[in-house]
Amino acid sequence: MSDLEQISLELEARGYRVTPSRRAVIAAILARKNHFAADELAKRCRGAGRATVFRTIRLLNDLGVVCRVLMDDGSPRYLVSRSGHHHHLVCTECGTVQDLDQCAVSGALREIADASGYEIEGHWLELYGRCAACRAKAAVSA
Amino acid sequence: MSDLEQISLELEARGYRVTPSRRAVIAAILARKNHFAADELAKRCRGAGRATVFRTIRLLNDLGVVCRVLMDDGSPRYLVSRSGHHHHLVCTECGTVQDLDQCAVSGALREIADASGYEIEGHWLELYGRCAACRAKAAVSA
């Protein structure tokens, strides 16, 4: 079963209609190799209007099909990603984004909660750096 | 020495002029008890235009006088805060923001760097939860 079909089934299972516009947006998203800006997708995606593209991205975000990444310049991007709680490693050179399996702060949260009196409900973490490939490239050219 | 004077001196030391507009923006910022939106400040601050308010906030951000906090709904706010690397604990109920002394991820970063091959250069972390006061209030009213 293709990813498109899988996502369509997921949408139907949640009571959403799988319309041509939504299929177009999903196909456009799946065609992207790495992250994308919502507006850029709206421009490329001839099969759906801007509002529909934004709505569909939000829908897929709720479904856990895509997730939002904040780049180091603060601009938001979207990424086809696994669902559930995870974080991202963003390469500041080539822009690739890598999922992080473990949650780097889960251990520290309890400590912080104890110290501050807060009941911590959520957190937002992005890591920025240079990926192995870019480092290797830099080492060769240096 | 008042905070306003201290910041003015800091600006002068860096070669910036301390103009009436800047003093008005700084005074308006210092008058805020908690975080504020840049646009909201621009509306309240009669002594300076919108562009100047945004420029001054950026300047103070560079100086480390204020810092940017991302609320849990994604909207940016500014906060008079200590300079240097630190994170924030945002109360999702009353909106107060508390500085976090320790960096919760510094320990985990090396591990992640080793596992991923990334050279980690920076990170962005915000924590969201309910502060002690809001929890106490909820416990009483329950």
Next chain:
DNA sequence: GGCCGAGTTGATACTAGGTCTCAACTGAGA
């Protein structure tokens, strides 16, 4: 004092990244 030039200002236009509105369309079920 007058001049110069860099720094600063505010109005305004513009941009990115979205959300809201609303009339029109669609499609599943009665």
Next chain:
DNA sequence: TCTCAGTTGAGACCTAGTATCAACTCGGCC
């Protein structure tokens, strides 16, 4: 077939800024 909720796209609008540019300010120099 009718109905009605879900969906759509155009376009207006919003927030959070940045860019532009002519005008202003101020310190230093003659």
